Every structure is written in structure tokens, then in C-alpha cells.
Amino acid sequence: MSADRTPLLKVRDLTVTFGHHRHAISAVAGISFDIFEGETLGLVGESGCGKSTTGKALMRIVEPSGGTIELRGVEMTRLSGRALRNARTHMQMIFQDPISSLNPRRRVKDIVAEPLDCWKKTPGSERDALVSDLLSKVGIDPAVYGNRYARQFSGGQCQRISIARSLAMRPQLLICDEMVSALDVSVQAQILNLLEDLKAEYGLTLLFIAHDLAVVKNVSDRVAVMYLGKICEIGPADTLYDEPAHPYTEFLLGAALEADPDSPMHSQVLEGEPPSPMNPPSGCRFRTRCPNATDRCAEEVPLPQEVAPGHQVACHYPLTLTRRARLAE
Amino acid sequence: MSDELLVVKDLTTTFTTNSGPLTAVGGVSFTLGQNETLGIVGESGSGKTVLSRTIMGLQPRRNVTVTGSAIINGFEVVGASEKAKRQIWGTEVAMVFQDPMTSLNPVMRIGQQIDESLRVRLGMDRASAKARSIELLELVGIPSPVERYNSYPGHLSGGMRQRVVIATALACSPKLLMADEPTTGLDVTIQAQILNLLDELKDRLKMSVILVTHDLGVVATRTSRIVVMYAGRIVEIGDTRDVFYHHRMPYTRALLESSPKVSNHSHTRLQTIPGRPPNLMKLADGCSFAPRCAYATDQCHNVRPTLQAADETGHYFACWNPLPSNRGVRAP
Numbered sequence: 001m002s003a004d005r006t007p008l009l010k011v012r013d014l015t016v017t018f019g020h021h022r023h024a025i026s027a028v029a030g031i032s033f034d035i036f037e038g039e040t041l042g043l044v045g046e047s048g049c050g051k052s053t054t055g056k057a058l059m060r061i062v063e064p065s066g067g068t069i070e071l072r073g074v075e076m077t078r079l080s081g082r083a084l085r086n087a088r089t090h091m092q093m094i095f096q097d098p099i100s101s102l103n104p105r106r107r108v109k110d111i112v113a114e115p116l117d118c119w120k121k122t123p124g125s126e127r128d129a130l131v132s133d134l135l136s137k138v139g140i141d142p143a144v145y146g147n148r149y150a151r152q153f154s155g156g157q158c159q160r161i162s163i164a165r166s167l168a169m170r171p172q173l174l175i176c177d178e179m180v181s182a183l184d185v186s187v188q189a190q191i192l193n194l195l196e197d198l199k200a201e202y203g204l205t206l207l208f209i210a211h212d213l214a215v216v217k218n219v220s221d222r223v224a225v226m227y228l229g230k231i232c233e234i235g236p237a238d239t240l241y242d243e244p245a246h247p248y249t250e251f252l253l254g255a256a257l258e259a260d261p262d263s264p265m266h267s268q269v270l271e272g273e274p275p276s277p278m279n280p281p282s283g284c285r286f287r288t289r290c291p292n293a294t295d296r297c298a299e300e301v302p303l304p305q306e307v308a309p310g311h312q313v314a315c316h317y318p319l320t321l322t323r324r325a326r327l328a329e
Numbered sequence: 330m331s332d333e334l335l336v337v338k339d340l341t342t343t344f345t346t347n348s349g350p351l352t353a354v355g356g357v358s359f360t361l362g363q364n365e366t367l368g369i370v371g372e373s374g375s376g377k378t379v380l381s382r383t384i385m386g387l388q389p390r391r392n393v394t395v396t397g398s399a400i401i402n403g404f405e406v407v408g409a410s411e412k413a414k415r416q417i418w419g420t421e422v423a424m425v426f427q428d429p430m431t432s433l434n435p436v437m438r439i440g441q442q443i444d445e446s447l448r449v450r451l452g453m454d455r456a457s458a459k460a461r462s463i464e465l466l467e468l469v470g471i472p473s474p475v476e477r478y479n480s481y482p483g484h485l486s487g488g489m490r491q492r493v494v495i496a497t498a499l500a501c502s503p504k505l506l507m508a509d510e511p512t513t514g515l516d517v518t519i520q521a522q523i524l525n526l527l528d529e530l531k532d533r534l535k536m537s538v539i540l541v542t543h544d545l546g547v548v549a550t551r552t553s554r555i556v557v558m559y560a561g562r563i564v565e566i567g568d569t570r571d572v573f574y575h576h577r578m579p580y581t582r583a584l585l586e587s588s589p590k591v592s593n594h595s596h597t598r599l600q601t602i603p604g605r606p607p608n609l610m611k612l613a614d615g616c617s618f619a620p621r622c623a624y625a626t627d628q629c630h631n632v633r634p635t636l637q638a639a640d641e642t643g644h645y646f647a648c649w650n651p652l653p654s655n656r657g658v659r660a661p
Binding site for chain 2: 046047154156184185186187188189190192193196211212213214215217218219220221237238241251252253254255256257258259260261262263269270271273
């Protein structure tokens with residue numbers, strides 16, 4: 001857990017709806033969470049659960065339809081124009097596909113310098129020194145590679161350049177959306193270690209969005225699990241993985257493949273597929289696939305409840321409580 | 330050797346490119362028994378996909394040279410004509426590709442895509458082909474197969490599409506099923522469903538399966554033997570447990586240690602392999618992994634190591650300075 005518990009980012013009842021009326025899809029259906037200063041919050045879930053939309057809504061790349069986003073007390077959803085652009089410099093985002101997120105026809109040092117040119121108006125020599133420093137921080141030799149074009153780099157190197165660019169503004173919050181999914185394991189490990197180093201050096205706070213449970217656990221202090229637009233469980237990484245309280249989290253962990261022939265095979269596999277967000281189930285959204293579901297789950301939307309300090313779960317029958325009850329008998 | 334379904338010997342695939350020859354697969358040899366599952370693992374560019382396509386005989390018609398041999402159930406694939414290969418595609422060997430969307434025709438009903446091979450290859454009439462297709466859809470776990478028979482691929486989710494692709498591959502009861510990254514791009518819970526399905530079908534239909542993947546987690550519990558590839562060559566091959574626990578090649582260890590694990594504590598520092606995979610156009614004479622290897626010596630840089638036996642169980646590795654054998658000591 002992070003040392004001081006001041007929330008850097010406060011998200012309350014965030015909703016994002018695409019389309020109108022009958023065709024409306026609520027991709028994010030009212031989620032609330034805090035990100036504390038200096039911590040890494042992991043956000044996991046399967047495709048279509050709204051994790052990327054959440055990340056984009058925080059940056060207001062997609063417009064939230066409701067709720068509030070407060071970054072250090074500044075209400076992001078009410079800003080517009082120059083004020084919004086200014087506020088956005090405190091948050092930066094790194095995207096999944098490293099190659100398409102860089103302009104192939106621009107030189108590396110210009111890509112990294114662009115935020116500085118837009119916002120800081122740093123004088124030439126200082127600007128060049130800053131860019132060189134950023135590039136060497138991410139492991140790219142500015143003297144050799146600074147003048148090359150983005151298209152001349154591999155995926156892993158492009159992701160390093162993206163990191164350098166996002167750090168140019170000295171952001172408080174870095175949103176990483178599936179930033180290592182497209183990379184090979186050996187390169188992925190390099191980038192994850194680099195991210196940890198830079199986080200310590202720059203005092204960054206991270207929102208790390210990914211579908212890979214192992215990757216998320218390795219970088220996160222706390223983890224939030226999303227299903228069909230809702231957060232079903234949030235808690236400290238180690239606790240959540242060791243003692244999942246939501247049945248969905250347990251299934252998700254059971255399905256994760258460990259690179260170990262002796263790892264226990266989970267006989268229980270989650271059947272079926274997530275329902276369409278166009279027509280989500282009433283009550284608890286997971287109830288259609290949940291083995292423990294009852295009538296109550298169809299009628300009442302489960303609200304987040306605390307099962308352990310800092311560990312919240314949105315389930316009427318959280319696993320730890322039933323387990324504890326079973327032990328007490 | 331009659332129980333070997335597939336015998337690959339010294340298989341080499343060289344592409345002719347504008348900047349010279351590129352050896353994507355260099356001198357690969359291994360065998361696969363009946364009803365066995367073999368995993369082929371490697372990073373991108375290691376040649377695992379080209380290897381599996383070469384075994385199928387699916388290389389491009391031009392600008393490619395294949396030497397060596399790949400014998401599937403007595404049929405030599407290398408050098409065989411397209412017409413001859415058509416006799417084994419479907420009935421002897423079939424393939425499941427990575428992207429289920431691009432391996433299905435988006436404007437053709439899924440039932441007809443399964444029918445096609447049944448009617449062309451097995452000469453079935455329309456009615457019995459349809460009946461068999463519905464049976465196959467049921468076999469791969471598609472709910473309400475009769476209605477789904479008339480669906481288009483676009484109506485199905487990624488996991489369902491991959492099930493249809495598997496049904497198409499199984500249509501003519503192949504003895505060998507090659508699955509090239511069958512679950513990459515699918516969600517974990519769907520991935521578990523598809524891998525369980527492949528496992529179950531393998532036992533039920535008495536097939537052999539080759540599972541090609543970059544994900545060590547996929548092969549760990551699903552295969553009996555593993556081939557580890559690097560820069561187009563096999564660097565280690567052996568029983569799954571031997572490769573995971575008693576590996577001798579430093580690359581295998583580096584690959585295992587650099588993958589994050591769910592059982593790690595949060596903020597575990599990962600081991601990394603310095604540098605990047607080599608450029609296949611500019612391969613040195615020595616071991617391809619030498620520039621990134623902590624144990625490399627002059628010999629490694631100059632002379633290419635050949636596969637040598639680690640023990641009598643069919644565990645081989647290609648390394649001049651192998652890791653010490655830890656037999657008897659159970660690695661963590």
C-alpha cells in the first residue's frame with residue numbers, strides 16, 4: 001500500500017454511453033474509484049468490459065456521459081477549451097499499439113519534443129538537452145537514434161519512445177492502456193522494469209489497464225476488476241489474487257495460465273460469454289454466468305461492500321464471507 | 330518407427346528476398362507420435378509459424394526453397410505437388426490459424442464453409458454433409474447448432490468463430506491437427522474453453538496436436554513435449570517437465586524467467602534478456618543467441634552448436650555452455 005493516502009484522482013459514478021435511445025450501449029456503467037498518489041492501480045477485465053473506455057474517459061478522449069473526475073481537486077468534466085487542454089498535460093496516456101501511436105514520418109527527437117514545443121516554449125538548447133535526457137532515460141541513445149524516423153524502430157523501441165514522449169510534460173498520472181500486450185515476453189519484461197524504474201524516479205502515479213492478470217499483478221499496488229462496465233472487485237493486489245471475493249475474479253484467476261506444468265488445473269471453467277452491453281442483465285451483471293446466483297442477484301444491484309480493509313466487492317454473496325462462515329461452523 | 334505420425338528431418342525454409350536469402354527455418358528435426366501433443370514455443374520471428382506452415386506444405390509458390398523432409402503418416406510433404414498435397418490436407422493434417430476472422434469467409438454461411446470440405450474431399454451429398462456439419466458444430470460446443478448452421482461469421486463472437494474454425498479443420502477427421510496460436514487474441518476465460526476443447530477432442534478423436542504459441546502458459550499443462558525455437562532453429566526439445574524444470578539452454582531459462590507470473594508478489598522485478606532477437610538476414614556463424622547470452626564464449630560466437638542429448642529421455646539442447654544439470658533438484 002502506498003505511504004500517503006491522498007487521492008490524486010477521484011472518480012465518482014463515471015458513466016460512458018455510446019449511441020442514443022434504443023441503441024444506447026453503456027460501456028462504463030457508473031464506476032467509482034480513487035487513485036492515490038504514488039501508487040499503481042491495475043485495471044483488468046476481458047475485452048468489452050469497458051476498461052479502455054474508462055482510461056479514455058479520464059483523459060476525455062471519449063466524453064463521459066455522467067459522473068465526476070477530479071484530478072487534485074480540479075473537476076475535469078466541467079473544463080473545456082484551453083483549460084481542458086491545460087489540465088490534460090497533467091495526465092498522459094500510452095497506447096497499446098506502439099507503432100501506430102507514433103508518426104512514422106517524424107524524427108524521434110521531434111516526437112519527444114512536441115509536447116515541450118506546445119506547452120513549455122523551452123528555449124532551443126534547453127529543449128534539446130531535455131529531449132536527450134528523456135531518450136537516454138528510456139534506453140534510447142539520443143546521439144545515435146535521435147535523428148531516425150519512428151518507422152525505423154521495432155515495437156519495443158517505439159514503446160520506449162512513447163514513454164519518453166509521455167514523460168516530457170512531467171505528468172502526475174500516467175494511463176497505460178495495454179502497453180505491453182503487443183510485445184514479446186523478453187521485450188515486455190524490459191518495458192515493465194523500465195516503467196517501474198521511471199515510476200520511482202519521476203514519482204509517477206499509474207493507471208495500468210491490461211487484460212493479462214500476471215502482468216497486472218507484477219506492476220500494481222491495487223487492482224480493480226471490471227465486468228460489463230462495472231467494477232466488481234477492487235483491493236490490494238496480493239490480497240485480491242490470493243483471496244478473491246467476487247466469483248468472477250476467482251474464475252478469471254482460474255483461467256489464467258501459469259507457465260508451470262505443475263500448476264493446479266482448474267476444473268471449473270467459466271461457461272458462456274459475456275452478455276451484450278446493449279441489454280445487460282438486471283441486478284448483478286455477472287449473475288447469468290455465476291454459479292452462486294439467486295433471485296436476489298436478479299433483482300438488486302449489488303453495491304460495493306468492504307470485506308477487508310481497502311478490499312471492496314460488489315457481490316451479494318462475497319466468497320470470503322461465505323468461506324469464513326463455513327469455517328466457523 | 331511405425332508409431333511416429335510425423336517425422337521432420339533437417340527441414341529448412343529459405344525465402345528469396347530483394348536483399349538476399351533469409352533462412353526462416355534452419356535444419357529442424359523432430360518426431361511426433363500418435364495421440365501426442367507437441368508445443369512449439371518461441372518469440373515472434375523465431376520461425377515457429379513458418380515451420381508449421383512448411384510441415385503443412387503451405388509455403389508460397391515462388392521465392393521460397395524448402396529442403397529436408399517432413400513425412401506425415403508416410404507422405405513426404407517436401408517437394409510434393411499441390412494436387413498430391415490436397416490428398417492429405419483435411420484427412421491427414423489440418424490447421425487452425427490464429428485469427429478466426431480472417432480464416433473464415435465473411436460472406437458465406439458457416440455451415441457451408443464446413444460442408445465444403447466434406448463435399449469436395451469426402452464426396453458427400455448435400456444432405457449428409459449438412460447433417461455431419463451440424464454434428465461437428467455440436468462437437469465443438471456451439472449452442473443451437475441447427476440455427477447456427479445458417480449464421481454468418483460476423484454474427485459470432487471471437488471464441489465462437491474459433492470453434493467454427495476448429496470444426497472446419499476436424500471435418501475430414503485429420504490425424505494431425507496443427508494449431509497456430511489458436512487462442513491469441515481471445516480472452517482468458519474463452520482461451521481456457523478453447524484449450525480444454527482441443528484437449529478433449531484430441532483424446533476423443535485420437536489425434537495428434539501441434540500447438541504453436543508464444544505463450545509458455547498455454548503449453549505448460551497441455552503438452553507432453555515442447556520444442557523451443559530461436560532464430561529459426563530448435564534450441565531445446567524435450568518432455569514438457571524437463572524443459573520447464575531441467576532446461577539446459579540459457580535461452581529457455583531466460584524466456585521462462587522473463588514471463589510474469591500470477592504467483593509473483595506485486596512489484597516483482599522481472600529478469601530480462603538484454604538486446605533483441607537477431608536479424609535473420611545477418612545471422613552470425615555461431616550460436617544465434619550468443620550476443621544476448623551471459624555465458625557466451627568465443628566458441629559460441631564462431632561455431633554453431635548442434636543438438637546434443639541431455640539424457641536418454643529424448644531431451645536435447647543446442648549449447649556449448651549449458652546450464653548445469655539440476656536433475657534430482659526440483660527447480661522452484
